[in-house]
Amino acid sequence: MMHLPIGALLKAVYAEEVIPHYLAHGFESFGLTHWQTTGAIDLAEQAKRVSALLEGSNASISSLTVFGNPLTGKGDNEDTLKSWERLIDHAHLFGTDLVTGFTGRLTDEPITASLPKYKEVFGELSKRAEARGVRLAFENCDMNGTWDKGDWNIAHNSIAWEMMFDALPNDNIGLQWEPCHQMVSLIDPIPQLRKWATKIFHVHGKDATIAWDVVREHGIHGPQPFVWHRTPGFGDTNWADVITILMQHGYQGSIDIEGRHDPVYRDELEMSGQVYALQYLKRCRGGEYVSNPRIRYGNGKL
Secondary structure (H helix, E strand, O other): OOOOOEEEEEEOOOHHHHHHHHHHOOOOEEEEEEEOOOOOOOHHHHHHHHHHHHOOOOOEEEEEEEEOOOOOOOHHHOOHHHHHHHHHHHHHHHOOOEEEEOOEOOOOOOHHHHHHHHHHHHHHHHHHHHHOOOEEEEEOOOOOOOOOOOOOEOOOOHHHHHHHHHHOOOOOEEEEEOHHHHHOOOOOHHHHHHHHHHHEEEEEEOEEEEOHHHHHHHOOOOOOOOEEEEOOOOOOOOHHHHHHHHHHOOOOOOEEEOOOOOOOOOHHHHHHHHHHHHHHHHHHHOOOOOOOOOOOOOOOOO
């Protein structure tokens, strides 16, 4: 059966409160996210409670995530590396084999300067993950960083991806991709997706709208906004193309909608936008699965 779950990203600290609400609207998967640390959450106990909430729903946990800088371990990122380790160790309790986040980087150093530390840290994490049947994936958000400077992530440019995967050519290391972060950099996500689809382990459902008239008149360094993060269905991306390319390349993951970024469908319209995105992405997927009729004669194919 060809199926690509459509779900949502939820902050782990309140996931248990809202999962029943999301299930009632037909969301099929959930990525649970942490910011810089897993904090005081008892992951083993949370896994039990979340499993009980999902029981009988056919929904699943797609990924566990910690967003932070595991390469520096300084300040608010002091626990980020340990949090990667905890999530790797507990992933099986949540029924997922995927742990994700930012690569981190050496603060305000070029991407190339961060590669040796990236290889050291994630070389060890990938061994830990492999021993537990877990895959690792890096989100493609630049977090306002560039090639030369930044404080969060090196995995936002395809040249960096080539360097990362050359440094660690492990089968259990890949990407957590979304078109939005590429479009913010005026990259066309479709040809990029065709090239990198086999290294994409998870997809965030977030889109963008580019104001090309503003770009043509004012460029990208003026005071005028030229791009907005959007909920899928309201942006420029043809998600039917995205899903087709993913399926053509044997993608086995989900698309989890990342809300709370749309300039219109936010605040009191937040869930209206997310439910619309769910319905839109399901249509782009081809709707619900429908079995073929069984044919007695001939080759058994329609």
